Amino acid sequence: MRIAAHPGLYDPAAPTPVLSGTRCARCRHVYFPPLGIGCEVCGADEEHLTPVPIDAVGAVHSRARVHRHLGAPLAPFTIAEIRLDAGPLIRGTLAGDGPRIGDRVHAVWAVTDTRDDGAETVEPVFTTTAPNGAAS
Amino acid sequence: MSRTLADLRPVHVVGVGLHPYQRPSDAPYTRLGAHAVRAALADARLAWRHVESAYTGTATTSMGMSRLMYRHLGATGIRMAQVENASASGSTAFRQACVEVASGLADVAIAVGVDKPLSLTFPQRAAGLHDLVDGRVAPFTHFALLAERYLHDHGGTPEQFAAVAVKNSRNGALNPNAQRRRPRTLDEVLAPPRISGVLTRLQCCPIGEGAAAVIVASDDAIARHGLDRGRAVTVLASATRSERVYDGENFDAALTRETTGQALAEARVTAADLDVVELHDAFTVEELLYVEAMGLCPPGRAAAALAAGEFDIGGRVAVSPSGGLLSMGHPVGPTGVGQIAELTTQLRGEARDRQHPGARTGLAHMVGIGAVCVVHVLQRA
Numbered sequence: 001m002r003i004a005a006h007p008g009l010y011d012p013a014a015p016t017p018v019l020s021g022t023r024c025a026r027c028r029h030v031y032f033p034p035l036g037i038g039c040e041v042c043g044a045d046e047e048h049l050t051p052v053p054i055d056a057v058g059a060v061h062s063r064a065r066v067h068r069h070l071g072a073p074l075a076p077f078t079i080a081e082i083r084l085d086a087g088p089l090i091r092g093t094l095a096g097d098g099p100r101i102g103d104r105v106h107a108v109w110a111v112t113d114t115r116d117d118g119a120e121t122v123e124p125v126f127t128t129t130a131p132n133g134a135a136s
Numbered sequence: 137m138s139r140t141l142a143d144l145r146p147v148h149v150v151g152v153g154l155h156p157y158q159r160p161s162d163a164p165y166t167r168l169g170a171h172a173v174r175a176a177l178a179d180a181r182l183a184w185r186h187v188e189s190a191y192t193g194t195a196t197t198s199m200g201m202s203r204l205m206y207r208h209l210g211a212t213g214i215r216m217a218q219v220e221n222a223s224a225s226g227s228t229a230f231r232q233a234c235v236e237v238a239s240g241l242a243d244v245a246i247a248v249g250v251d252k253p254l255s256l257t258f259p260q261r262a263a264g265l266h267d268l269v270d271g272r273v274a275p276f277t278h279f280a281l282l283a284e285r286y287l288h289d290h291g292g293t294p295e296q297f298a299a300v301a302v303k304n305s306r307n308g309a310l311n312p313n314a315q316r317r318r319p320r321t322l323d324e325v326l327a328p329p330r331i332s333g334v335l336t337r338l339q340c341c342p343i344g345e346g347a348a349a350v351i352v353a354s355d356d357a358i359a360r361h362g363l364d365r366g367r368a369v370t371v372l373a374s375a376t377r378s379e380r381v382y383d384g385e386n387f388d389a390a391l392t393r394e395t396t397g398q399a400l401a402e403a404r405v406t407a408a409d410l411d412v413v414e415l416h417d418a419f420t421v422e423e424l425l426y427v428e429a430m431g432l433c434p435p436g437r438a439a440a441a442l443a444a445g446e447f448d449i450g451g452r453v454a455v456s457p458s459g460g461l462l463s464m465g466h467p468v469g470p471t472g473v474g475q476i477a478e479l480t481t482q483l484r485g486e487a488r489d490r491q492h493p494g495a496r497t498g499l500a501h502m503v504g505i506g507a508v509c510v511v512h513v514l515q516r517a
Contacts, residue, residue: 008266062284062285066272066277090267
């Protein structure tokens with residue numbers, strides 16, 4: 001059994017991470033993290049905001065190795081801004097420190113905690129996508 | 137049709153005062169704030185009873201804090217309110233004071249910034265917003281990401297960011313109200329501890345405590361109270377905007393470009409007319425981003441202009457002659473008010489060791505989480 005480290009942002013039971021986004025039915029803008037209440041672009045109300053699955057694939061827009069951080073995870077770790085192929089510019093944690101700006105990346109599951117009953121808490125982290133589409 | 141500040145009656149800064157920015161201490165905010173107000177009143181040679189309205193810029197201390205501070209000046213029944221706008225709280229308090237005088241609702245108003253770092257909160261939690269990096273992206277990492285992208289887009293080296301802190305530490309060393317008073321070499325700025333990305337500790341501003349006060353007045357009040365018109369500095373423009381959807385473009389820079397453009401147009405001046413600029417350099421990369429966004433140099437040219445001394449005191453345009461947030465410090469509420477105090481001191485020609493020669497027109501810029509941006513343009517008569 002897998003539990004999402006960030007409930008509502010992805011389905012932890014999926015074999016590979018797929019993000020839970022929102023699309024505005026009026027202006028077609030795609031959001032991740034998902035947006036409720038009203039559309040930031042056109043002001044459409046909540047009934048126009050519909051859930052949409054978003055493939056966690058894109059290219060690194062920027063990245064920074066974090067050296068100072070209180071609590072988990074222990075520093076250093078690397079944060080990236082990723083331009084998803086679906087449109088949104090999101091922030092995610094990189095698996096390792098390898099991907100550079102412009103590199104293609106995709107999300108894989110990382111286990112952040114394991115309970116006594118064996119259930120794993122998971123989150124998506126991003127890793128380099130090889131030119132043939134496989135993880136490097 | 138709405139009007140701008142320039143369309144209303146003139147507003148002048150007639151008094152400025154500060155409590156030095158410093159590491160958190162046992163001093164209550166009331167003592168910090170009253171010190172700055174008394175200094176501003178003494179600078180203006182004005183009695184507290186003549187101040188009709190007070191706006192307190194604050195973000196990290198307490199609700200309802202104004203009266204416990206102002207009562208120490210004498211409880212005159214003055215109208216008062218707190219203004220919270222994140223890092224731009226003080227700038228927004230100053231704007232509100234200017235608007236009251238410009239509109240005729242007051243002849244004399246005061247903007248006071250005061251804060252102690254007692255309660256730093258961010259709105260995402262209250263809004264129930266979460267993302268994949270919950271709690272992992274402090275402001276320094278937000279700006280480290282912008283720094284990496286800047287290097288990717290324009291080339292350059294981490295040393296070019298560090299050079300901002302070298303310049304601003306040199307300025308801050310000349311400012312008795314600055315929290316960081318030591319001039320730093322490039323090696324010192326680049327030395328560990330590393331914080332995030334290319335940013336080292338001395339490329340991140342200190343958040344401490346302090347206070348700043350600015351008194352604004354109408355022409356009528358200057359005449360009626362016998363204030364020194366020769367030391368008055370006129371507020372030419374007050375512009376404030378909030379973030380739109382930039383779809384991936386750096387919103388801090390885009391918002392700065394829009395708001396500065398609006399302020400310069402309202403003031404009927406251009407970026408080339410600016411002699412002194414105080415900007416939100418909480419992290420070194422911001423100075424390079426914002427001088428380009430303001431039009432002080434072409435995109436990608438800020439590091440070269442900085443290296444050539446163009447932003448030094450005595451250069452083409454003095455940027456952060458106070459030491460900026462990096463050296464003067466960023467106690468949050470006071471910061472935007474302190475910028476106005478520095479511009480006023482520069483435009484009066486009273487900045488002594490850190491005086492920028494011939495300073496006539498100045499611009500103050502703050503951004504705040506949200507995001508918001510506030511820009512003022514001041515000019516000596």
